[in-house]
Amino acid sequence: MPIDNPFYSAQAQGDYALLSIGRFELEEGGVIEDLQLAVATYGELNEAKDNAILVPTWFSGTHATWWQVYIGEGHALDPSRWFIVVVNQIGGGLSTSPHTTDDPSIAMSRFPKVRIGDDVRAQEQLLREVFGIERLALVVGGSMGAQQTWEWAVRFPDKVLRAAPIAGTAQNTPHDTLFTRTLLDAITSDPGWNGGEYTSHTQVRDGLARHADIWAVMGLTTDFWKTEFWRGIPPLDPALSFSTYEEFQQNFIRFLFCSMDPDALLCMGWKWQRGDVARLADGDLAAALGRITARVVVLPIEQDMFFPPRDCEAEAALTPGATVTRLHSIAGHFGLFGFEASYVAEVDAALGALLDA
Amino acid sequence: MPIDNPFYSAQAQGDYALLSIGRFELEEGGVIEDLQLAVATYGELNEAKDNAILVPTWFSGTHATWWQVYIGEGHALDPSRWFIVVVNQIGGGLSTSPHTTDDPSIAMSRFPKVRIGDDVRAQEQLLREVFGIERLALVVGGSMGAQQTWEWAVRFPDKVLRAAPIAGTAQNTPHDTLFTRTLLDAITSDPGWNGGEYTSHTQVRDGLARHADIWAVMGLTTDFWKTEFWRGIPPLDPALSFSTYEEFQQNFIRFLFCSMDPDALLCMGWKWQRGDVARLADGDLAAALGRITARVVVLPIEQDMFFPPRDCEAEAALTPGATVTRLHSIAGHFGLFGFEASYVAEVDAALGALLDA
Numbered sequence: 001m002p003i004d005n006p007f008y009s010a011q012a013q014g015d016y017a018l019l020s021i022g023r024f025e026l027e028e029g030g031v032i033e034d035l036q037l038a039v040a041t042y043g044e045l046n047e048a049k050d051n052a053i054l055v056p057t058w059f060s061g062t063h064a065t066w067w068q069v070y071i072g073e074g075h076a077l078d079p080s081r082w083f084i085v086v087v088n089q090i091g092g093g094l095s096t097s098p099h100t101t102d103d104p105s106i107a108m109s110r111f112p113k114v115r116i117g118d119d120v121r122a123q124e125q126l127l128r129e130v131f132g133i134e135r136l137a138l139v140v141g142g143s144m145g146a147q148q149t150w151e152w153a154v155r156f157p158d159k160v161l162r163a164a165p166i167a168g169t170a171q172n173t174p175h176d177t178l179f180t181r182t183l184l185d186a187i188t189s190d191p192g193w194n195g196g197e198y199t200s201h202t203q204v205r206d207g208l209a210r211h212a213d214i215w216a217v218m219g220l221t222t223d224f225w226k227t228e229f230w231r232g233i234p235p236l237d238p239a240l241s242f243s244t245y246e247e248f249q250q251n252f253i254r255f256l257f258c259s260m261d262p263d264a265l266l267c268m269g270w271k272w273q274r275g276d277v278a279r280l281a282d283g284d285l286a287a288a289l290g291r292i293t294a295r296v297v298v299l300p301i302e303q304d305m306f307f308p309p310r311d312c313e314a315e316a317a318l319t320p321g322a323t324v325t326r327l328h329s330i331a332g333h334f335g336l337f338g339f340e341a342s343y344v345a346e347v348d349a350a351l352g353a354l355l356d357a
Numbered sequence: 358m359p360i361d362n363p364f365y366s367a368q369a370q371g372d373y374a375l376l377s378i379g380r381f382e383l384e385e386g387g388v389i390e391d392l393q394l395a396v397a398t399y400g401e402l403n404e405a406k407d408n409a410i411l412v413p414t415w416f417s418g419t420h421a422t423w424w425q426v427y428i429g430e431g432h433a434l435d436p437s438r439w440f441i442v443v444v445n446q447i448g449g450g451l452s453t454s455p456h457t458t459d460d461p462s463i464a465m466s467r468f469p470k471v472r473i474g475d476d477v478r479a480q481e482q483l484l485r486e487v488f489g490i491e492r493l494a495l496v497v498g499g500s501m502g503a504q505q506t507w508e509w510a511v512r513f514p515d516k517v518l519r520a521a522p523i524a525g526t527a528q529n530t531p532h533d534t535l536f537t538r539t540l541l542d543a544i545t546s547d548p549g550w551n552g553g554e555y556t557s558h559t560q561v562r563d564g565l566a567r568h569a570d571i572w573a574v575m576g577l578t579t580d581f582w583k584t585e586f587w588r589g590i591p592p593l594d595p596a597l598s599f600s601t602y603e604e605f606q607q608n609f610i611r612f613l614f615c616s617m618d619p620d621a622l623l624c625m626g627w628k629w630q631r632g633d634v635a636r637l638a639d640g641d642l643a644a645a646l647g648r649i650t651a652r653v654v655v656l657p658i659e660q661d662m663f664f665p666p667r668d669c670e671a672e673a674a675l676t677p678g679a680t681v682t683r684l685h686s687i688a689g690h691f692g693l694f695g696f697e698a699s700y701v702a703e704v705d706a707a708l709g710a711l712l713d714a
Contacts, residue, residue, distance in 0.1 A: 174582035174602045179574045182539075185567050189546060210542055217536045217575070222668055225531035245531045305662060311579055 002107075003099040005201055007259040013064040016040040016086075016094060021125050030112020033103055037126055038062075038094030040086045042071050043079030045131060052133045053077060055086040056119060056141040056148035058168075058336065059268045060260055062088050069338030076351035082137065087123050089144070090114045091267030098196070098263035108263055109196030116144075116275045120151045124159070135159050138355060139294075142166040142336040143307065144268065147275035150315075153292045154277040160294040162354050166347070167301045167333055170277045170315050171285050177273045179218060179306050184269045186210035187262050196263050204262040211265065212257035216249050221303045221332035229330050233339060289318040296322035297354050299347065303332040325350045359464075360456040362558055364616040370421040373397040373451060378482050387469020390460055394483055395419075395451030397443045399428050400436030402488060409490045410434060412443040413476060413498040413505035415525075415693065416625045417617060419445050426695030433708035439494065444480045446501070447471045448624030455553070455620035465620055466553030473501075473632045477508045481516070492516050495712060496651075499523040499693040500664065501625065504632035507672075510649045511634040517651040519711050523704070524658045524690055527634045527672050528642050534630045536575060536663050541626045543567035544619050553620050561619040568622065569614035573606050578660045578689035586687050590696060646675040653679035654711050656704065660689040682707045 006012060016038045024035035040063040045052060055066055055077075063086035071077045077084050088094040091114050098111035106112060127133040139160055141149045146168025153163040154170070169176070187193055190207025198204055224230070230248040235241050240251035257265075281288035296319050300312035309326055316322040327350075329335025329343045338344050363369060373395045381392035397420040402409060412423055412434075420443035428434040434441050445451040448471050455468035463469060484490040496517055498506045503525020510520040511527070526533070544550055547564025555561055581587070587605040592598050597608035614622075638645035653676050657669035666683055673679040684707075686692025686700045695701050 173579050175574065175577070175579040178570065178582070178602075178606065182567070182570050182574055185570065186543075189563065189567065191548075206546065210539070210546065213535065213539050213542065214571070217532065217539055217663075220532070222530050222532040222663070222665055225535065226668070245535075249535065306574075306579070308579055311583070 002102055003200060003261070005093075005099065005259075005261055008093040008097075008100065008261065013062045013094065014040060014067050016063060016088070019126060019130055021122060021129065024118070024122060026112050026118050027115045028113040030106070032090070032096055032106060032112065034096070035090065035122060036096045037090070037122060038088040039126070040067065042067060042084040043082050045083040045133070049131075049133050050135060050137065051082050052127070052131070052136050053082045053084045053138045053140065054123060054127065054136050054152070055084060056123065056139070056145045057086065057088050057092060058141065058143035058145045059272055060257065060265060062092070062094055065337055069344060070347065076348045076355060077140075085127065085131070087126065089268060089271075090119050090122060091264060091271070093261050093264040097261070098267060099201075099261045111263060111267055114267060114271050116147050116151050116271055117155065117279070119271075120148055120155055123148075124156060135161060138162040138164065138351070140164040140166065140351060141168070143168045143333065144272050144275070146307075147172070147272070150277050151275070153294045153296065154280050154288045157291050157293040162357075163292070163294040163296045164299055164351055164354060165296075165312070166299040166327070167304055167307050167312075167336055169275070169307055169311055170289060172273060172275045173311055176306050180269050180273045182214055183211055184266055186214055187266060193262055196266070198262065201261050205258055208258040208260065208262060209254050212254040213249070215257060216253050218305050219332065219334045221305065221330060223303070224331050227330065229339070285315075286318045289315060290320065292319050292322075295354065295357055297350055298322055298324045299327050299350055300324070301327045301329050301333060301335045303329070305332055307333065359459055360557060360618070362450075362456065362616075362618055365450040365454075365457065365618065370419045370451065371397060371424050373420060373445070376483060376487055378479060378486065381475075381479060383469050383475050384472045385470040387463070389447070389453055389463060389469065391453070392447065392479060393453045394447070394479060395445040396483065397424065399424060399434075399441040400439050402440040402490070406488075406490055407492065407494065408439050409484065409488070409493050410439045410441045410495045410497065411480060411484065411493050411509070412441060413480065413496070413502040414443065414445050414449060415498065415500035415502045416629055417614065417622060419449070419451055422694055426701060427704065432701075433705045433712060434497075442484065442488070444483065446625060446628075447476050447479060448621060448628070450618050450621040454618070455624060456558075456618045468620060468624055471624060471628050473504050473508050473628055474512065474636070476628075477505055477512055480505075481513060492518060495519040495521065495708070497521040497523065497708060498525070500525045500690065501629050501632070503664075504529070504629065507634050508632070510651045510653065511637050511645050514648050514650045519714075520649070520651040520653045521656055521708055521711055522653075522669070523656040523684070524661055524664050524669075524693055526632070526664055526668055527646060529630060529632045530668055533663050537626050537630045539571055540568055541623055543571055544623060550619055553623070555619065558618050562615055565615040565617065565619060566611050569611040570606070572614060573610050575662045576689065576691045578662065578687060580660065581688050584687065586696070642672075643675045646672060647677065649676050649679075652711060652714055654707055655679055655681045656684050656707055657681070658684045658686050658690060658692045660686070662689055664690065
């Protein structure tokens, strides 16, 4: 029986539609009999169907941050000009996921392994079959969204005119894989997780809190904490204010991650660890990136602790014609949440220039 | 009954002496009736007693790395010229510690809270009472050893001629405190820890392994892993070789930390989180650092993920006459282990110039 978790609702995340693409075979051998993708669209597809922008989502995130921060009039992702499609990850909590499926063969601990390539193939099918979109003006995503962006550009070079991976890599680094393991083990070490067979995410609260605590260290930066930047961040709930950094950690970061579904996080984390476009070219990263024909701008964030600019820049150097623009956020990787107007302006400038090119 | 753990032995760590300084009252209110400090000395104290160098130790470490890497002919810390005293931390496993004491009032979970200031006061007493040393030519330490180095320079300005804090801060940052929490919670979340009342550290293996896994992420760097720098590191044991990064993580990093005592790590971690010289000046960091009369060279390591150069440099700016020399190691914070001859040469050059000044 599906678990009701209010975090995964239109009320919490913003409107979306569940669109089925039917039976879907996964790269690791599993099958989802009726894959439903949670899709949020902004703007109108034009008759030529050449104004579509795809946004894949990041670990633990949904379309919410995109419409709240990046999409709107005055932004590069302007719905009056573009048809913007945000597709939530398979297994991420809104699309078909361990805790929401009513198919017992894939529920909870039986959910199959999903790869970045599965998400990208599912998105391609969705865009083609449901919307009739054959080419994308832009694919843009952050973190695991960047992994999917790279995968799109390598896997479907003819379909991607432009690509903007933000704070993420085409090939996951060993450090990143080790980091993700600490996140996942924080959850699975909680006896309440019970091999994935809990009946409420609240039974895994200790594990989710440890998971959140690791995010507070790796997702943010020493400067974020030292300058008390969090004082300028609005509470997630008026009842959850904070006046010390410990309270911010408790009432914001822990609160956020403890609202999520453990098996969804584990599904995404497993996928993240294995993101690697080189799989499409017999393990040869340069060969894979060499296939890209999209105009690519690589957008790492300074101070990012696990997708540092140097790792992103090394991949840009292997990508024909790619350029790099470093983004700046005191929040490091979590700069993706758009805490700073200056950061959002940098993203808008980079995407605006790319879309005009 | 004390727990026998071969990691905490002269065979494993190198020769040392247990020197008692008697009853010792701790800042947090606890008492150690017979505080024994594990002390390793190198060289001879001269008649003027003005050639003494003190080295306090870092989290999880002992005097071992110091004699293996930093001390010897050809190094700045040359025993033919200097009398070098390495004092292992209270509660760190070799000095009086939770798992080794035969005093039931402080054994295991009853071990009192220890602060950086306690270590420094104990070291001062030891040097004065046992060796007759009233002034130190140099205090040098890395990480938590840097915390103690700063504390020495602020607390006993007349006794410290020179100070060289490597990869550590005078005031722990919030980020660092949050990071340390993830390390400690990895241990205490293991049911085998049993509130600190295990009978062998092997009962806490899962927690120690998770603890090690977090170190692999924060103690090292993306470059260390990506370049497979570990291929040049000798195994800790010939039976524990490695040819993949997963094997290095398993056979080196996990093996190392899983050899240690959980309660000792927790004692040190609690202490680390609260390192703060501002406590000596009513919370005013600038006032505390302003008391320093020692010649100070601050030695942060580039790529250090939790004591980054900017945090160390901010403190140097508050310290009269202090200079900064950035050290370089692909291993980040774990550069302290001296994997690279170039790094050791940088330390020797900085300490040599300081000692000659």
